[in-house]
Amino acid sequence: MSEPTASPEPTASPEPTASQPGSARTGPGRLLVAIYALFALSASARAGVQIATKFHHAPVAYLLSAFAGLVYILATVTLAVGTPTARRIAVVSCSVELAGVLAVGTWSLADPATFPDATVWSGYGSGYGFVPLVLPVFGLLWLRRLTRRPGPGQGAEDAVADGPARVTSPADGHNPNPHRTRPG
């Protein structure tokens, strides 16, 4: 047999197992956090270099890059932590991110003179394969899916035991943020 001994391709269980309590990082969340971490690193590192070396060249673009980097860092951390509170912050940061990429994308097309150098979000993220435009959408979809069903480890068994009429996790069951602030 040419098969290596260590069973190189173990088949995964069909459902992503939500073994970690209250975590948004298992399953598709694993991929989301990886991509968010990538953008957190690249956006903030790039902004840091630009602000440190040639800030006067395009101050608006570089400050927006830095802001984008901070939002990506916040989204990465809160998605990875995945507690109900962190998830709510993640929803806000993904929303800010979506608003940011749409606003800055439109701004950069309407007023190119303000953006002599590109940001992560200019041209709706065209310099990054439009990933910045798609990423917050997937982030919000994933967070919505998490809050729809009983949170993993947050009483999935309790919910079944209580029967279908009661939703047992009030912290998760509705859209929070009555006082959500506008981005920018």
Add this chain to the structure above:
Amino acid sequence: MNGAVPTTIIVAGLVLAGYALLMTIRNRRMSVILLGALGVLEILLLVEVGLIVARLASGGRPASLPTLIGYLIAMPLVPLAAAFWGLLERSRWGPAVIIVAGLVAAVLMVRLHQIWPVIHV
């Protein structure tokens, strides 16, 4: 000549991404083969870092030295971070992380060439 090592890294990264995508579609977990491929990619990236450092040591300077240094630090971390993050996952989404790592390695080589076009190593 466009550089044998960067070209190899681009090809290796794309092949790795394609294989990891196949494993994700086929609902497989992280495997020894994927880890080995990540190890090969890591070695190639370290070789590239060494070649660039040698070029810096011999007096070459890119347009933006801080950016290049940032790339030198980030490049070897990509396969390591992907292996760590992918191994924590016991589902098809482990290999899905490796797709990203392969693509990032390829993109980094293209961007590196834009930062410092004289890299013919």
